[in-house]
Amino acid sequence: MARHLSARQLHPVGLDFADTAPLRLVFAADLGVPVERVYAALAEELETWPCWFTAVTELRPTGGGQGRDVRLKGGGFFQETVLAAHPAERYAYRIDRTNAPGVRAMLEDWNLAHSTAGGTRVGWTMAVDGTPALRAVLRLGKPGIGASFRDAMRKLERRLRP
Template structure:
């Protein structure tokens, strides 16, 4: 069964009832990291939890499948080369969510790129509790993905 989520704007990354924020360092420059983020079909090659990904609507949308069967239909909210990539989840087969936006921001650092990821969501109290309890797993998945992406960009 598919659940339609509430449409939210980019400001939701700062105003959502629950925001999980993670930061990691990549050695690749911001432009290379951004190019990988914007290459939807490439996500399964570096983000282990993503089993399939395809661009839709001429690059303005995405369809994502996670390992375990969760599916998302998304709208790309912004794609600012070398700076920011964000998408809103419009439909999912995961119950309990009302709204979800994910934002990746990139900033040059002495060692390459500072990658900041925001998982901004709304749902009833049990869904927010589950998301809070999932924080360590989400943090690990994000850091593993940034490391894998960095290795891939370095040619390893």
């Protein structure tokens, strides 16, 4: 991906930001797919994200897998650093640079657990610090973000089922 002139450097945050951010959007879904398979799709098969998470148009690893470059529909992009890659358990990354207006710091945290039905319970936390206007927009947009997450999980489950 080409460098973006309008990119802004965000404040670096650690994994604790998932619990302490000024705004946390938390979603969960149950998939009828083994947890190991879901983790592989999230953390190892990055090129497949646009097939199941339609907000993503391109995703590629950087830094030998320590980072990610992400393009979104509408022209948004993120340059990210992977903070946690614990197989079948957790995958989290911090956004370091973006062209999204109003963002000061951002982290996305995916947590996986075996569900009682034998599949996977997927938890996704979007942790954000930003301007009051951005936080208001994200709060108002939570139902749409949740719908996008649920749609992505349905598509991922269909993709991963044998």
